[in-house]
Amino acid sequence: MTILNASMRRPTTPAVSAPASQDWKTRSVCRDKVADDFFSTSTAAKERARALCVGCPVIVECLNHQRQSDDAIYRWGVGGGLDPDQRRALEVEELLGNRPDLVMAQLLVSPRWLYRLRRLKAGCRSLEGMVAALRKDGLVVDEVTVRVAVWWSGGQGARMARPARLDRRSWRARLRDEYADVVVMLHKLGVRRADIAAYLGNPGKDGEKGVSEVLKAVAEKSAAAGVELAA
Known part of the structure; x- marks a missing residue:
């Protein structure tokens, strides 16, 4: 989402005399498209917007630009191929020191x-x-780079591993059993509960509630042992 005219939510057009730093916007594939899909909360609309982003030659520039304009609490719209929860993650x-190689991520979603x-x-x-599989293919990649590529391709890209075939536990149960240490570590770093849920791969109210349950359980266990969990 280049947001040339985002505040008006109308079809964007190239600026006649855009500053050199903004020239990339005139090369975006969405510059002549109606912007509604980029601001909708509908899953189908988000996917239509993302489909445009994936083939865009300036997706990297767009994502960097969008992130610079994101508010710390309230974020909106698909920008640079990512929705608000993905940008939070x-x-x-x-x-945590995990910076994606966006050029490599762009290669991973190339034909x-x-x-x-x-x-x-x-x-x-x-x-x-x-x-591990991509490294065997000869690519120099890391987890956060692959995560961005998965997001761009329309996948979930969750930090939490998918359950094994015979694992019938709920998302919340697996969160409690396997990721409580991650939740506590991020909480101590001051990360909001909604952002912890987005990072792990289950954004929204359900994910936030799951994170709260884990913190409550850990706090109760710590209190019983005479240890206070940091706020």
């Missing part, structure tokens, strides 16, 4: 590699598994 990744990425997305339970 990316911010947490970078807080040459997209089929391979989708096959790995379907066959691997985790980002770690996808990274």
Whole structure:
């Protein structure tokens, strides 16, 4: 979403005399498109917007620009191929020192590699598994770079691994059993509960509630042991 005229939510047109730093906007594939899909909360609309972004030659510039204009609390719209929750998750990744190689992520969603990425997305339970397979293919990638590529391709890209075939536990149960230490660590770093949920891959009220339940359980256990959980 280049947001040339985002505030008006109307079809965008190239600026006649745009500053050199903004020239990339005139090369975006959405410059002549109606912007409604980029601001809708509908899943179908988001996917239509993302489909435009994936083939855009300036997706990297757009994502960097969008993130600079994101509000710390309230974010809106698909920008640079990512929705607000994905951009929140990316911010947490970078807080942890995980910075994506966006040029490599763009390569992974190019016609040459997209089929391979989708096959790995379907066959691997985790980002770690996808990274290992892509490294065997000769690509120098890391988890956060692959995560961005998965998002761009329309996947979930969750930090939490998919459950094993016979694992019938709920998302909340797996969060409590396997990721409580991650939740507590992020909480101590001051990350909002909604952002922890987005980072792990289950954004929204359900994810936030799951994070709250984990923190409550850990706090109760710590209190019983005479240890106070940091606010």
